[in-house]
Amino acid sequence: MRSWIHSAPSPDLILTNALLLNIALILLGWNRLKALNSELETRRRSEEEARKLADLDHLTGCYNRRSFTAALGHLLTDGVGNERALAAIALDLDNFKQVNDLNGHQAGDEVLRSTAARILKLLPEGALLARLGGDEFVCVVPYHPQVPDRIDQLATRIIEQVASPVLHEGSAVDVTMSVGIASSIQIEDTNLGELSAQRLMHKADIAMYHAKKQGKNRFYWFEMPMENELRFRNELEAGIRRGxxxxxxxxxxxxxxxxxxxxxxxxxxxxxxxxxxxxxxxxxxxxxxxxxxxxxxxxxxxxxxxxxxxxxxxxxxxxxxxxxxxxxxxxxxxxxxxxxxxxxxxxxxxxxxxxxxxxxxxxxxxxxxxxxxxxxxxxxxxxxxxxxxxxxxxxxxxxxxxxxxxxxxxxxxxxxxxxxxxxxxxxxxxxxxxxxxxxxxxxxxxxxxxxxxxxxxxxxxxxxxxxxxxxxxxxxxxxxxxxxxxxxxxxxxxxxxxxxxxxxxxxxxxxx
The missing domain is CATH 3.20.20.450 (EAL domain)
Known part of the structure; x- marks a missing residue:
């Protein structure tokens, strides 16, 4: 600067160019760093959204089968004991195919979204809800093993709420729900992670199908004779085909x-x-x-x-x-x-x-x-x-x-x-x-x-x-x-x- 105002001799040209080049490189590097940070943030958000989509059902926003099984496995491993048990509640809409056939698939989607929202509103803190596919849902609810009536009351309220008509394009769509319940105390080993979760969900499914067989629009707790009956039914099916x-x-x-x-x-x-x-x-x-x-x-x-x-x-x-x-x-x-x-x-x-x-x-x-x-x-x-x-x-x-x-x-x-x-x-x-x-x-x-x-x-x-x-x-x-x-x-x-x-x-x- 002194050289530019003629009060000092000119600086060394090589040093001046080197200084200017370093400044340019610093500015270029800073811009590149900002661009990389922005790209990483975009990728992080995309990956987070992808994980979210992979873990949640796209229609109802509930957990999907994969993520729910993993979450239930962790809960079984870490969160059960003499003072705390988990109830797996399998829920399935009755005659849902008729809803799609008579009212269209858009009405069916609206019924599924409404059903999920109604169930979520009733679930207590710490409970999880998943849509396993089609019209089948499952939730897990913590409860005290000495107070199973709490789960009975919850199942009753869910059945009553789901039975309320769903409005779609000015028409009321009526559905009912069959519910099956299984408790973690019915699982011999709860420390097997996802394997224990699958066993618990399977027992809840058996109880739910028993509810359907008994007339639908009701709930049953899992009992061992139900599993024996289902096993016999599967043997009959195989025997009929073979016969x-x-x-x-x-x-x-x-x-x-x-x-x-x-x-x-x-x-x-x-x-x-x-x-x-x-x-x-x-x-x-x-x-x-x-x-x-x-x-x-x-x-x-x-x-x-x-x-x-x-x-x-x-x-x-x-x-x-x-x-x-x-x-x-x-x-x-x-x-x-x-x-x-x-x-x-x-x-x-x-x-x-x-x-x-x-x-x-x-x-x-x-x-x-x-x-x-x-x-x-x-x-x-x-x-x-x-x-x-x-x-x-x-x-x-x-x-x-x-x-x-x-x-x-x-x-x-x-x-x-x-x-x-x-x-x-x-x-x-x-x-x-x-x-x-x-x-x-x-x-x-x-x-x-x-x-x-x-x-x-x-x-x-x-x-x-x-x-x-x-x-x-x-x-x-x-x-x-x-x-x-x-x-x-x-x-x-x-x-x-x-x-x-x-x-x-x-x-x-x-x-x-």
Whole structure:
């Protein structure tokens, strides 16, 4: 500076340039440091957001399965003892699929968000809530082992709050919730981190599924018999799948008798499971499970095919009745599949009677009407089974082309015990006469019931009074003793026979 004001000699040029260069480098380095700090802060925020997204459910803001399992593992390792326990509460919305189907997925998302918010509002300090996926939630709540009532009260409040309608675009969406609870004191070793957490969540899940089985919209604490029942259920599922593949399911036959003449007029095919491990298993055990796991169609078709082969050895005047599951009636191709089986096994359609229950009429009556019409046009008889236990109306009976009504055994078996039952059965028979629908009475268990029915009109009956359901070989022995076996072979039956049977009963249309 003194040199610039001419009061001193000029500085060394090299030193001056070096000084200026150092200053420039310092400024450049400072700017670079600021840029690096900004970049690191941005990356830190991004990583924090990524961790947050990885740990939280994007729809509800709750923990997700991975992060909740880890957090519960830490709580079990560090936070339980004689004075403090943890309750895992599994929560699952009932029939949530219907919410999406009827109202759309946006309404379903709104229900999930509202459910999470309502649960969070009720949870005490120190509790955690996670959405495990779909409509399934789980929370963990600390409590004193000597005061489990606190968890009961919390579960009750959660069920009540969730049951309040959720408003979406001006419409109220109603849902209920099933709840299962398991306590950390039911875990043998709580020091296994995530493994202990998974075991506790699994027990809560078992209790929740038990609540659903008991009617939904309620809660249950986990108990050991529930786990044994679930293990048995899983074994049954595996056994059913294996049994279908190995042909362990067999058709049994129950006699159908004309009450007036006492003559055998038909058999109803009933499924039995001849299990090597469990012995002879009734349909009340395996049919509901087969329906739930989606194998009822395959199981039924195999049994029907075998029944066709068995019935071809009977007298041609003896009919074959087959029960059809409501699940099968949801298949729009069911009628075509059945007619294909008839043709494949060369079984006359006019000897077949399909029995459907009243519950089928309320799921999709249009499709049911189309199926019934298709089957009847080919000569198949169609009966309404378990009449009196459902909600079918007179208008449905008039509009749907049924061939027969079957009165449920619950009315028939108590016929002599209650005058009201007798009047009700008599009213059903009178209604059948008015609609020109013949009647079959199920559950004829003794001579007293038989005599009561004989005085009510011309009926068919079936029940243990005539004998227990029998396998095919016993049926052959019975029919041989009565000289009721087929006189001629049915091996030459062709599709022409189906048309002839159709013309005989007045039909003329082909199946749709």
């Amino acid at each position: 279908i593949a190995l042909g362990e399911f067999k058709p049994y036959y129950e006699q159908q008798v004309d009450l007036e003449s006492g003559q055998l007029v038909g058999f109803e095919m009933l499924a039995r499971w001849e299990s090597p491990e469990l012995g002879l298993v009734g349909p009340d055990i395996f049919i509901p499970i087969a329906e739930e796991i989606g194998v009822i169609g395959e199981l039924s078709e195999r049994l029907i095919a075998q029944a066709f082969e068995d019935a071809k050895e009977w007298d041609s005047e003896i009919s074959l009745s087959v029960n059809i599951s409501p699940v099968q009636m949801r298949d729009p191709w069911f009628a075509q599949k059945l007619l294909k089986l008839l043709v494949k096994h060369r079984f006359p359609a006019n000897r077949l009677d399909i029995e459907i229950t009243e519950s089928c009429l309320h799921e999709n009556i249009g499709m049911v009407r189309s199926m019934i019409t298709s089957l009847r046009n080919q000569g198949v008889q169609v009966s309404l089974d378990d009449f009196g236990t459902g909600y079918s109306s007179l208008s449905q009976l008039r509009s749907l082309p049924f061939d027969r009504l079957k009165i449920d055994r619950s009315f028939i078996s108590e016929l002599k015990e209650s005058d009201n039952r007798g009047k009700l059965v008599d009213a059903i028979i009178s209604m059948g006469d008015g609609l020109k629908l013949p009647i079959t009475a199920e559950g004829v268990e003794n001579e007293a019931v038989l005599e009561a029915l004989k005085g009510m009109g011309k009926l068919k009956g079936q029940g243990y009074h005539y004998g227990r359901p029998e396998p095919a070989d016993k049926v052959i022995e019975r029919l041989a003793a009565q000289d009721r076996l087929a006189k001629t072979s049915l091996e030459n039956v062709t599709e022409v026979d189906f048309k002839a049977a159709d013309e005989k009963r007045g039909g003329g249309k082909k199946a749709g």
